[in-house]
Amino acid sequence: MQLVVARIGRAHGIKGEVTVEVRTDEPELRLGPGAVLATEPAATGPLTVETGRVHSGR
Template sequence: MQLVVGRIGRPHGVRGEVTVEVRTDEPALRFAPGNSLVTDPASRGPLTVEGVRWHKGVLLLRLAGVSGRDAAEELRGTMIVIDSSEVSPSDDPDEFHDHQLIGLSVVTVSGEAVGEVTDVLHHGQDLLVVRRAGQDDALIPFVKALVPEVDLDAGRLVVDPPEGLL
């Protein structure tokens, strides 16, 4: 599964630098000089990082072969992706990456099938989006009290919803 770690934004200056909307906790690792960046769409890459710097809180990249503002503008909106296998698992047993949760089947503590996790939303409170057959999607807060068990090996997640949540 591909994970987005950045999105190329507008050009910066006239020499071909691009701004990057960072979507990773490890920008120094992902955008280090010499790294080859896989892109979506694939036809725009791979891109090789020649230089990196921060300017007023914005990540700026200088990429091989991108030598002017017009070339940088052509890359606007390009997603920078990695394979999920490149992400190290967390040392915390109660911390999960979104890609680990998406696709898990969801059952209640009594064993009743609820559906499947299709997305994880981060709006102050992490919410699991659970697709239910023939019904609207359910939003389940991802907290230990409501999600007491996540079994990645079994491919399931157990929920203990209060009355009315589902």
């Protein structure tokens, strides 16, 4: 079973960062550095989280 924990949005800045719409109650556990995430469509992933930070309360 797969569970949606985030939605990747648009690019942010010039360093390869993206915005993420978090859909989980514990993002620091599920989306922390090293987390491997499946994607839909599967051909675009999996993705590995390198770093994360809160920006403007999001």
